[in-house]
Amino acid sequence: MAQKSLKTLAARNARTLNRTHLISLAIHLTYLLTRTFLFPRKPLPYALCSFPALGIEYWFERIGRPTHTESGEVKRAGEDLEAKGLTEWMWDVLYWTWGVVVLVVVLGDWCWWGWGVVPVYSAFAAWRTYSGVRGGMGGLMGAGGEGGGSGGGQQQQSKRQAKMEKRGGQPQQKVVR
Structure with a gap:
């Protein structure tokens, strides 16, 4: 089954890759x-805006093109070109560059600013990624006393913990398996 995938x-x-190169x-x-x-x-804006996209296309060719043995079996399938993250961002840059080049052909040189x-x-x-990581680590930073937690270094309690202490009982710890 692995060979089929x-x-x-x-x-x-x-x-x-073939479709990308033709387009x-x-x-x-x-x-x-x-x-x-x-x-x-103007050739300079074309060169400045197209070379990153052509570089991305070359990179996709290097990592994504499958290689075959002499008998026709798949030797290496290549990286998944539909992967999330950086690959997805690189496709976005490629598509955006194509759109800008088409707009320059149709409307003129001022469309290079769209790039x-x-x-x-x-x-x-x-920035959004950085803010999310920083926000996610806010509780960790406060617990260590380094991150500027409020209350003179004391941890802030959740509502559930406060209710349990008010009743006089200790909250049960969750067992992680």
Whole structure:
């Protein structure tokens, strides 16, 4: 059964990479032909905005392209190109770059400013992640006395703990198995 999942992943990765390369080729070729024959466009913004996307595409090719043995068996299926996290973010950058290039072809050079959304969104996502981690560790920092807990270093009780102490009983500890 494991070989079947490898074959499925390898086929899906190969289809995804082939489709990605064809779309990228069509978009960039359209831009270059439009720039050459119809409207003069600035080459520097194109280079600055397209090279990260082309680098991402190259990276996907390196990690995702399946390799086969001489007999046709899957030797390595490649990494999952539908993975969450960084891979998903890289796809977003690639799609956004394609959209900006198409807008530049249709509307003009001022659309290169649309690519500035990528670093702004990245900074926002990094801040949100940092804030979530910091918020999640708030209780740990307060318990150690280092994180600026309130009440002169005492731990703050939950409502349940306060009720149990008020009744005179100790709350039972949960056993983690």
